[in-house]
Amino acid sequence: MTDAAHGPHAGRNVVSLSRDAANRNTSIDVIRALCLIMIFVNHVPGNPLERLTTKNFGFSDAAEIFVLLSGVSAAYAYGAKYGQGARLVTTLKIWRRSGVLYVAHLATTLATLGIFCFLATVYARPELLEAINIAPVIAEPATALVGVVTLGHQLGYNNILPVYAVMLLLLPIFLAIGKRSLTMMVALSGSIWIFSGWYRIGFPNYPNDGVWFLNPLSWQFLFVIGIAAALYLRRGGELPARLDLIIGCIAYLVLSFAWVRIPLWGVDASFDLPAVLTGFDKTFLSLPRLLHVLAAGYLIAMIPQLNQVFRLSARNPLAVLGRHALPVFLLGTLLAMAAQAWRIAHGSTALSDIAIVCGGTMLLFALAWFLEWHRELSGNRSAARSGQIRDLGLSTLVARGD
Incomplete structure (x- = not known):
């Protein structure tokens, strides 16, 4: 990947990534919303x-x-601002965001513990205190709470925010390297990914053995690829529109679909290579998983008809949901934890599960619409206040005869 490319079609691929305020492309918001719902x-x-x-x-x-x-999104939010004279300020903003995610993770963890402990007490279901990695907190609360605060002990289904918080801590380093060379940035990130996966190196759990379920040393590579793609396009580059790549990506997605649906999980295709290259390990983000999401992303970016599927009105419920990702994700986590605990305590049927999931999804949309309404209301108030201040200033000048 070169740092920029120019030509008669330069910038063509911005159709899938542009964040221009005057003509906002909602593809990212819509796809993010679908991810939040699926999570x-x-x-x-x-x-x-x-x-x-x-x-x-x-x-x-x-x-x-x-x-x-x-x-x-990180590239659009911080990439352009990370320049001469603004690096320190931008770095502090990035790290502040990382701190927000850390606090949010602790809050959801505490709330999850409260939900499971409450239902275990009310319905006399002690098995709730052994679910989703809660048992160490009950058995050795002092030690486990140290692990919770240091992120070494993560409850099941509460392990995405810590990874993102760590990636944001590393973001200024990658942006600094990316200012010099995007190729160097991706190469360094890829080296960390392959080294950690090859030797099974990750952030350690505490007090349990092993490493984080989602290892930041591995997942940062996918994060950096997203940064590099966005910065590359902003600098005038374009993704290679090659028929062989498109056909290859489609073929890989079809193979992946067949592998999962037949399924072919028992087939040994490792060729005695490390699992990071041939396995399907989520912790270390094995290559087949990485290539799958990149192939899908490339097709969405390069095929206009496919991109248009996700390019909806800014007022579309999915676009609104995607614009408020963090609060929606937090609510979704708490609703999912409450649903899990309730199902353990009372059992479930297909009908009750569908009702729970559909009801929870409606609450996610309700929260997003409330936040959108509140933001628009606050914006209108700020605009009105600014107008009043301008009018006051003009009146003062007239009164003074200046």
């Missing part, structure tokens, strides 16, 4: 609607899509 559905495991999510149609799932889009 919520998948976090209520065993429900019938789970079969409709992307994990049942290929090697990767909504988490990979979400991280790739997060890299693209």
Whole structure:
């Protein structure tokens, strides 16, 4: 990848990534919203609607899509600002955002513990205190709470925000390198990915053994690829529109679909290579998973008809949902944890599961619409206040005769 490319079609691929305020492309918002919904559905495991999510149609799932889009969004939010004279300020803003995610993770973890402990007490279901990695907190609360605060102990289905927080801590380093060379940035990131996956190196759990379920040293590569793609396009580059690449990506997606649906999980295709290159390990983001999400992203970016599927009105419910990703994700996490605990305590049927998932999804949309309404209301108030200040200033000048 060169740092820029120019030509008669330069910038053509911005159709899928542009964030121009005057003509906002909602593709990113819509795809992010679909990811948030699928993450919520998948976090209520065993429900019938789970079969409709992307994990049942290929090697990767909504988490990979979400991280790739997060890299693209981070590039637009901070990439242009990270220049001479603004690096320190931008770095502090990035790290502040990382701190917000850390606090949000602690809040959802505490709320999850409260939900499971409350239902375990009310309905006398002690098995709730052994679910989703809660048992160490009950058995050794002092040690486990140290792990919670240091991110070494993460509850099940509460492990996405820590990875994103760590990636944001690393973001200024990658942006600094990317200012000099996007190729160097991607190469460094890829080296970290392959090294950590090859030797199974990751952030350690505490007090449990092992490493984080989503290893930041591996997942940062997908994040950086998203950053590099966005910055490359902003600098005038364009993605290669090659028929062989398009056909190759389609073939790989078809192969992935067949592998999952037949399924072919028992087939040994490792060729005695490390699992990071031939396996399907989510912790270390194995190559088949990585290629799957990149192939899908490339096709969406390069095929206009496919891109238009996700390019909806800015007032579309999916676009609104995607614009408020963090609060929607937090609510989705809490609703999923409450649903899991309730199902353990009371059991479930296909009908009740569908009702729970559909009801929870409606609440996610309701929150997004409320936040959108509140933002528009605050914006109108700010505009009115600014107008009053301008009028006051003019009146003062007239009164003074200046």
